[in-house]
Amino acid sequence: MGVKDAVEAIGKSGKPGFYGGNVLAVAPMMDWTDRHCRFLHRQITRRALLYTEMVVADAVIHGERERLLGFDAAEHPVALQLGGSDPAKLAEAAAIGADLGYDEINLNVGCPSDRVQSGTFGACLMKTPELVARCVAAMKAAVDVPVTVKCRLGVDEQDIETALDALADGVFGEGADALWVHARKAWLEGLSPKENRDIPPLDYPRVYRLKERYPDRFVGINGGIPDLEAAKRHLGHVDGAMLGRAAYHTPSVLADADPVIYGEVSGDFDYALLIERMADYADRHIARGGRLGHVTRHMVGLFHGRPGARRYRQILSTEATRPGADSSVLRKAFAAVDLESAAEAA
Known part of the structure; x- marks a missing residue:
């Protein structure tokens, strides 16, 4: 709005x-x-x-x-x-x-x-x-x-x-x-x-x-x-x-x-779409002279409590801060998350 x-x-x-x-x-x-x-x-x-x-x-x-x-x-x-x-x-x-x-x-x-x-x-x-x-x-x-x-x-x-x-x-x-x-x-x-x-x-x-x-x-x-x-x-x-x-x-x-x-109509949240939007946003930020870590530092806790969340955090914490990192790192981190399984402590 x-x-x-x-x-x-x-x-x-x-x-x-x-x-x-x-x-x-x-x-x-x-x-x-x-x-x-x-x-x-x-x-x-x-x-x-x-x-x-x-x-x-x-x-x-x-x-x-x-x-x-x-x-x-x-x-x-x-x-x-x-x-x-x-x-x-x-x-x-x-x-x-x-x-x-x-x-x-x-x-x-x-x-x-x-x-x-x-x-x-x-x-x-x-x-x-x-x-x-x-x-x-x-x-x-x-x-x-x-x-x-x-x-x-x-x-x-x-x-x-x-x-x-x-x-x-x-x-x-x-x-x-x-x-x-x-x-x-x-x-x-x-x-x-x-x-x-x-x-x-x-x-x-x-x-x-x-x-x-x-x-x-x-x-x-x-x-x-x-x-x-x-x-x-x-x-x-x-x-x-x-x-x-x-x-x-x-x-x-x-x-x-x-x-x-x-009170809006509820539905399953589309995390895959979220990641794609954030990846596109990160690439635009990088093209303007920014770094991937500027964006992904706010995303570390996104999958807290889900299977694969620890690996997701590790990838973002280590690879997203490296010089030259791009949105492929975010997609790689997301691939480690299991959205299908029941949530469990990561």
């Missing part, structure tokens, strides 16, 4: 089509959800909303845009996630993203990395909800596509009841089209970014209470969601569910997304 489809799907709610009902999304993940990862995910699910890695507003404005922001038209609907805390710079970066064709602009208020903290954006913005609201207002004034926010429950010693409500009140008050909540606190002191993904306890009911407070606004949930069935359970309480590491490490978890979440 691209911009044209989204516009045509606008209903009484005034929301673009991909926010018109329950939404499944793949989370923005640094170093992971690059354009090659998103292209792979789009071949598996037609409907899920995809996100870029976070890109700092200054980089969008001054950096090499094709390298930082380029994407394949097949990726729609795809959202650009921005990092920053200067309303004017975020507005300029949002306008650039919208002009390039992104279907949504998202503001990161959840990343706890040291680099983000030193720039006074990401999760530390939970401490300044008024500034976040000003950022949203500036971005909304600059673009016609949805402007959304992704945040945490709070940071450090904040009370998650008051902190999350303050953030939501501010951004919804300035017209944010959606608020995605990673249902954990972020501890800016004492925990590494990796630890912040696991150690702070999940509190899904807190996000549910936010949705009860805002019945007419889009509230989505993220954090520790392992599969589509869990996502569907969350959708009984909120408007959107966002898969992160589960979708990256085992991309096949998305294979039933369209029927399970969106």
Whole structure:
């Protein structure tokens, strides 16, 4: 679904089509959800909303845009996630993203990395909800596509009841089209970014209470969601569910997304066709000066749990990174997978 489809799907709610009902999304993940990862995910699910890695507003404005922001038209609907805390710079970066064709602009208020903290954006913005609201207002004034926010429950010693409500009140008050909540606190002191993904306890009911407070606004949930069935359970309480590491490490978890979440007619997923599409894509990338490993590094977990998966991983891990490797390596790896036998631990 691209911009044209989204516009045509606008209903009484005034929301673009991909926010018109329950939404499944793949989370923005640094170093992971690059354009090659998103292209792979789009071949598996037609409907899920995809996100870029976070890109700092200054980089969008001054950096090499094709390298930082380029994407394949097949990726729609795809959202650009921005990092920053200067309303004017975020507005300029949002306008650039919208002009390039992104279907949504998202503001990161959840990343706890040291680099983000030193720039006074990401999760530390939970401490300044008024500034976040000003950022949203500036971005909304600059673009016609949805402007959304992704945040945490709070940071450090904040009370998650008051902190999350303050953030939501501010951004919804300035017209944010959606608020995605990673249902954990972020501890800016004492925990590494990796630890912040696991150690702070999940509190899904807190996000549910936010949705009860805002019945007419889009509230989505993220954090520790392992599969589509869990996502569907969350959708009984909120408007959107966002898969992160589960979708990256085992991309096949998305294979039933369209029927399970969106009610489309189900059928056996065609992995052979997927491999051919990815092989063609890889060859195009190589022809532009890229390397096979740029694409296949996101495909290593594709057949997790199936007979032959270990051999598939070995081939990709060793041969796809060699100079001159082309799509024949991907086809060779796929030939090692037994799709006919019952799944078993690889």
